[in-house]
Amino acid sequence: MTTPDSFGRRIQSSIYENGIFGIRPAVPTAPTVLERKALDHLSADARAYVETGAGSGATMAANRAAFDRWRIVPRLLRDVSDRDTSIELFGRRHPSPFLTCPIGVLELADTGADLAVARAARQAGTPMIISSQASYPMEQIAGELADHERWFQLYWSNEDAVVESFVHRAEQCGCSAIVVTLDTMVLSWRTGDLDRAYLPFARAMGIAQYTSDPEFQRIVQERLDQGEIPDVAAKPTPAAVKSLFTMARRHPGEFRENLTSPLPKASVRTFLEVFSRTTLTWQDLAWLRDRTSLPILVKGLQSAQDAALALQHGVDGIIVSNHGGRQLDGALGSLDALPPIVAEVGGRVPVLFDSGVRCASDAFKALALGADAVCLGRPFVYGLALAGEQGVREVLEHFRAELDLTMAVAGVTAIDQITRDTLVEAPTG
Known part of the structure; x- marks a missing residue:
């Protein structure tokens, strides 16, 4: 009598069979x-x-x-x-x-x-x-x-x-x-990041949901229009130039235009300011429930x-x-x-x-x-x-x-x- 070939056995067997031909995971x-x-x-x-x-x-x-x-x-x-x-x-x-x-x-x-x-x-x-x-x-x-x-x-x-x-x-x-x-x-006190003075979000990494969002884009533009985010040039150190290039590559739009546009840096600064809400309480979940039928x-x-x-x-x-x-x-x-x-x-x-x-x-x-x-x-x-x-x-x-x-x-x-x-x-x- 044959028994069902389980997923585990199939994966295991395929690894061993591939090994005959010198192929490893x-x-x-x-x-x-x-x-x-x-x-x-x-x-x-x-x-x-x-x-x-x-x-x-x-x-x-x-x-x-x-x-x-x-x-x-x-x-x-x-x-x-x-x-x-x-x-x-x-x-x-x-x-x-x-x-x-x-x-x-x-x-x-x-x-x-x-x-x-x-x-x-x-x-x-x-x-x-x-x-x-x-x-x-x-x-x-x-x-x-x-x-x-x-x-x-x-x-x-x-x-x-x-x-x-x-x-x-x-x-x-x-x-x-x-x-x-x-x-x-x-964000907690993360010593590995702190010792390197490294936060990827500050380089426009990991914020694609925000830079692609119409409401976030509106807020960034409003702040720029109102002068709330001055376009202060960074000191021309190699690290600053590298960071600017990283922001320009990751922000929507053409890389060359982003290099001279205030938007990438403004988006990063706005993200850092609006990322989280420390006043959130259990009662706020009702607000979210009113806005979605999803679980x-x-x-x-x-x-x-x-x-x-x-x-x-x-x-x-x-x-x-x-x-x-x-x-x-x-x-x-x-x-x-x-x-x-x-x-x-x-x-x-x-x-x-x-x-x-x-x-x-x-x-x-x-x-x-x-x-x-x-x-x-x-x-x-x-x-x-x-x-x-x-x-x-x-x-x-x-x-x-x-x-x-x-x-x-x-x-x-x-x-x-x-x-x-x-x-x-x-x-x-």
Whole structure:
């Protein structure tokens, strides 16, 4: 009797078969090797931006330590020949429980940036969460996704007209949910970037959603017309000239015209001033609800009390996340925050998870502790840095394949069988 050929076995077999002809994966399958090689491949500025956490990096370490506190207990002599890694979110079926995290400034890893990720996500069957800080406008990214699932991640600007415009554009380009990131009302103290005095946004990188937005463009022009943004020439140092060239290349329009136009520098300054709103409260979600019929998820929750408030204010989903350790130094690991939030939510809305996930066994543990889906972040950026679109596709496929095989060895055949009973707390001492 033949048994179903699972996704995991197909990917695994194809790698071994390609090896006969001397062909190896474009990206390493071992998480630590993938990370090391990708970081070595990046420029010094890009590496600092990608690998840096907040402050001392304690929260990044806590994310990893939280996974190490749990162990998977395999159950044997079960028929695991037919396995199903699919899940359902908001009425749509997906082949795996993975989505791509919204990650900004992907041009630091590869010039294809979000467009390459979109093509790879489509090929891998992984929903993509488009970032507010993307390197390309959402309309271009949506074009690469075709009819594939996409959500839009919203940083809530202090200019409501920009927020409303972003949401409208997201609806128009086929996004099926809005993800509001709540934990980045200010940028944290990121020592790797600070030591290099490097912020990509200040060089017009990662602000394509803004420079392509009609409301943002209107605000920039109004400020220029009113003299609120004086065109002060930078000192003619090599670094200043390089920054000017970077702004001119990334701003819409002709490069030569941008070199002499005040618009690129004005756009950067305006972005830095309107990026976030520190006065945002739970009550403001009603304003957003009045402006979209799409499901609204909130991202960045670490507290069960905040989960309760989110439900009171009508959110449709929660993403448990500490921004990959990039926002609050000394915070608890995101996986430690997951079970209390799941208990508070009680199945009323989907609970997704990110932060610190480096391999499929990490995802397995998050699913066992109550997550309905898992968002992948740095690993696909590493794939992008090493091999562009192919690298991202392989990372996404490898996660799904490894999860499928992990399920087989653990003795489960469907995502809903990955429960708290499949884990034990690791021995201490």
